[in-house]
Amino acid sequence: MIDIEVSASRRYHVLMGKGLLSSGGELIKNALSPVPGREDSRDKRKICVITDENVAPLYGEPDQPFIKSLQDAGFQVFTYVFPGGEEAKTMDTVAAILNYLADNRFSRSDIIAALGGGITGDVAGFAAASYLRGVEYVQAPTSLLAAVDSSVGGKTGVNLKAGKNLAGAFWQPSLVLFDPQVLSTLSRQLKLDGIAEALKAGIIADPSIIEEARRARELDDPLLLTELAARAVRVKRDIVLEDEREKGARQLLNLGHTPAHAIETLSGYTVSHGHAVAMGISIISRAAERLGMSREGFPEKINALLQKAGFPLKCPYSAGRLAEAALSDKKRRGSRITLVIPEDLGSCKLMAVDISELETIFSLGLEAGS
Numbered sequence: 001m002i003d004i005e006v007s008a009s010r011r012y013h014v015l016m017g018k019g020l021l022s023s024g025g026e027l028i029k030n031a032l033s034p035v036p037g038r039e040d041s042r043d044k045r046k047i048c049v050i051t052d053e054n055v056a057p058l059y060g061e062p063d064q065p066f067i068k069s070l071q072d073a074g075f076q077v078f079t080y081v082f083p084g085g086e087e088a089k090t091m092d093t094v095a096a097i098l099n100y101l102a103d104n105r106f107s108r109s110d111i112i113a114a115l116g117g118g119i120t121g122d123v124a125g126f127a128a129a130s131y132l133r134g135v136e137y138v139q140a141p142t143s144l145l146a147a148v149d150s151s152v153g154g155k156t157g158v159n160l161k162a163g164k165n166l167a168g169a170f171w172q173p174s175l176v177l178f179d180p181q182v183l184s185t186l187s188r189q190l191k192l193d194g195i196a197e198a199l200k201a202g203i204i205a206d207p208s209i210i211e212e213a214r215r216a217r218e219l220d221d222p223l224l225l226t227e228l229a230a231r232a233v234r235v236k237r238d239i240v241l242e243d244e245r246e247k248g249a250r251q252l253l254n255l256g257h258t259p260a261h262a263i264e265t266l267s268g269y270t271v272s273h274g275h276a277v278a279m280g281i282s283i284i285s286r287a288a289e290r291l292g293m294s295r296e297g298f299p300e301k302i303n304a305l306l307q308k309a310g311f312p313l314k315c316p317y318s319a320g321r322l323a324e325a326a327l328s329d330k331k332r333r334g335s336r337i338t339l340v341i342p343e344d345l346g347s348c349k350l351m352a353v354d355i356s357e358l359e360t361i362f363s364l365g366l367e368a369g370s
Contacts, residue, residue, distance in 0.1 A: 025073030052084025125156030129171035144194025193274025256280030283365035
């Protein structure tokens with residue numbers, strides 16, 4: 001089993017290993033903070049498993065290992081199932097969850113478990129941060145993308161009509177459990193979403209991830225994919241330790257995300273997050289070279305890797321449309337927005353630009369790739 005400790009505002013462990021969903025109940029119970037004055041409080045807590053309609057039949061039914069492990073550990077188990085998908089990543093979904101918790105009289109000593117992909121983790125985490133001004137929650141990611149990135153670091157949130165992740169909170173989980181057996185239910189395209197975020201971590205700080213990703217080209221080895229996820233999580237862990245609330249170094253984790261979020265929004269979220277990130281990294285790396293800010297030949301190296309993995313890199317939107325969509329980006333501060341500029345493998349820097357410059361920068365990246 002892989003055990004990665006994250007030291008943030010709440011100290012917790014990211015556990016990765018075969019069979020962890022089957023033993024999740026005891027692991028969660030042992031990770032929770034005790035309730036003062038009640039020695040047996042860990043055994044009497046309610047837990048609300050939040051999942052979506054796709055994941056619930058696979059892992060969220062009462063007779064399935066994860067739910068049974070919670071019951072065997074002494075939890076009173078409640079399950080809330082929502083439709084899933086980006087269209088359900090809204091304040092309405094969060095409000096429905098909060099009302100469900102209130103109707104079932106959840107208290108501050110009770111907890112939430114996010115069982116699913118990144119959308120479920122974001123929605124459940126935001127609900128946990130909001131209910132009674134904050135209750136503990138755990139992440140049990142069932143997608144490679146969520147295991148690699150969104151389940152770790154404490155970012156939670158939902159989309160607004162204007163753009164992606166515009167409402168949310170920083171709220172760290174008490175535990176993250178990733179069982180690589182869930183990978184057997186994922187399509188190649190869903191696995192690629194996770195690969196994109198892992199490659200991002202490699203470009204930012206750990207080039208060995210790039211080599212590991214090359215070995216994982218066929219995406220059919222769960223142990224190799226788990227090791228890839230672990231390396232990416234360690235990169236994120238180290239950056240979060242330095243800057244938990246994204247005032248400085250944590251912004252490096254947004255490599256490719258400004259154009260990516262614009263692409264997602266413009267597509268009505270028909271372009272998935274990982275695929276949009278791959279396009280975004282391609283655009284920014286090409287623009288960086290044209291601006292003389294990256295090593296010569298670096299974009300070709302990255303784009304060849306992305307294409308070989310199977311990512312389509314041709315962006316369907318103009319620089320003007322991307323720049324217009326980016327005006328609602330959550331990373332914007334007044335008239336400025338910070339871009340992550342890749343200089344070489346394992347080396348990136350932050351560059352604050354005026355929003356009026358975005359169209360020109362995106363144009364450079366798109367023209368270089370045409």
